[in-house]
Amino acid sequence: xxxxxxxxxxxxxxxxxxxxxxxxxxxxxxxxxxxxxxxxxxxxxxxxxxxxxxxxxxxxxxxxxxxxxxxxxxxxxxxxxxxxxxxxxxxxxxxxxxxxxxxxxxxxxxxxxxxxxxxxxxxxxxxxxxxxxxxxxxxxxxxxxxxxxxxxxxxxxxxxxxxxxxxxxxxxxxxxxxxxxxxxxxxxxxxxxxxxxxxxxxxxxxxxxxxxxxxxxxxxxxxxxxxxxxxxxxxxxxxxxxxxxxxxxxxxx
Amino acid sequence: xxxxxxxxxxxxxxxxxxxxxxxxxxxxxxxxxxxxxxxxxxxxxxxxxxxxxxxxxxxxxxxxxxxxxxxxxxxxxxxxxxxxxxxxxxxxxxxxxxxxxxxxxxxxxxxxxxxxxxxxxxxxxxxxxxxxxxxxxxx
Numbered sequence: 001x002x003x004x005x006x007x008x009x010x011x012x013x014x015x016x017x018x019x020x021x022x023x024x025x026x027x028x029x030x031x032x033x034x035x036x037x038x039x040x041x042x043x044x045x046x047x048x049x050x051x052x053x054x055x056x057x058x059x060x061x062x063x064x065x066x067x068x069x070x071x072x073x074x075x076x077x078x079x080x081x082x083x084x085x086x087x088x089x090x091x092x093x094x095x096x097x098x099x100x101x102x103x104x105x106x107x108x109x110x111x112x113x114x115x116x117x118x119x120x121x122x123x124x125x126x127x128x129x130x131x132x133x134x135x136x137x138x139x140x141x142x143x144x145x146x147x148x149x150x151x152x153x154x155x156x157x158x159x160x161x162x163x164x165x166x167x168x169x170x171x172x173x174x175x176x177x178x179x180x181x182x183x184x185x186x187x188x189x190x191x192x193x194x195x196x197x198x199x200x201x202x203x204x205x206x207x208x209x210x211x212x213x214x215x216x217x218x219x220x221x222x223x224x225x226x227x228x229x230x231x232x233x234x235x236x237x238x239x240x241x242x243x244x245x246x247x248x249x250x251x252x253x
Numbered sequence: 254x255x256x257x258x259x260x261x262x263x264x265x266x267x268x269x270x271x272x273x274x275x276x277x278x279x280x281x282x283x284x285x286x287x288x289x290x291x292x293x294x295x296x297x298x299x300x301x302x303x304x305x306x307x308x309x310x311x312x313x314x315x316x317x318x319x320x321x322x323x324x325x326x327x328x329x330x331x332x333x334x335x336x337x338x339x340x341x342x343x344x345x346x347x348x349x350x351x352x353x354x355x356x357x358x359x360x361x362x363x364x365x366x367x368x369x370x371x372x373x374x375x376x377x378x379x380x381x382x383x384x385x386x387x388x389x390x391x392x
Contacts, residue, residue: 171279171282174274178271178275225281229281252260
């Protein structure tokens with residue numbers, strides 16, 4: 001949804017956030033404006049419920065939630081789900097009469113890359129840093145790899161919580177193998193995500209295939225197992241990896 | 254890059270997928286550790302028989318073995334049998350002792366037979382053109 005689709009400039013109320021949303025990196029909301037009322041100044045965030053709620057409450061600004069698949073702005077930039085150009089485009093998609101006079105960006109985001117100060121980009125819109133209130137302000141700016149790895153491991157944590165009971169139905173061995181598969185998929189995805197500059201689905205397929213090959217090689221070298229057993233275990237790892245890497249594309253509300 | 258999976262669908266599918274993954278690991282594990290099977294070995298009686306040209310045969314040695322060595326023997330009129338207490342033949346094998354004559358004359362031949370065991374078997378019986386021999390099996 002772009003903001004220009006919404007001529008009435010509808011402002012969603014500040015979302016309530018629960019514990020489940022707080023512990024995971026994915027908490028998708030409808031992209032759009034959030035806040036109590038339109039104040040002529042905008043803070044930019046991803047469409048992550050926790051980020052939007054925190055930002056709106058702490059800064060008392062109207063928050064423009066971009067479609068980042070439910071990730072926070074910092075995570076979405078690290079995952080390359082959005083770019084500074086996307087942010088600029090979203091600001092320009094606002095109706096002309098409702099353009100903000102000020103846009104607050106997290107201080108770690110270089111305002112220059114949005115074209116602030118130049119004649120051709122945001123024009124009269126003033127770009128201001130928003131350090132204290134932004135949840136991502138403590139982000140290690142130059143360590144994108146660490147950020148992606150952190151996102152992947154938080155996804156592993158959440159998926160492990162969801163998977164633990166169903167896996168336990170099939171015994172402790174299934175539980176340990178299942179959780180280990182998720183962890184392996186998380187680490188490999190976190191390490192390779194930014195290195196593989198392909199389309200998302202190709203990247204998901206590539207990472208999962210790589211894990212499957214690793215699994216087959218490991219089992220062939222280290223374990224004395226039948227072909228069918230190796231195939232079943234590899235299929236299980238492949239499914240776990242596909243699921244986790246699909247999560248890294250984000251979710252819709 | 255747009256997200257394509259709604260969060261509610263994700264929450265519904267995730268445990269189902271976990272069940273499938275768990276099942277695959279369990280199925281793989283069961284195949285990895287098969288129950289220990291005792292090989293079904295049928296024991297055999299190994300019987301050494303000396304056949305004489307002009308006297309009845311003699312059963313020299315009988316021992317129980319677990320691996321049978323298959324030896325092709327030319328069938329003939331002589332026979333070795335494994336019998337029950339009431340004389341019922343459980344297994345028999347015909348053979349043909351041929352004694353060479355002339356400069357390399359042979360007057361006795363040694364045969365090694367392998368006969369399948371049976372709980373009902375009590376004796377081994379050998380019959381040639383020169384006579385018979387009986388051996389009572391000891392278990």
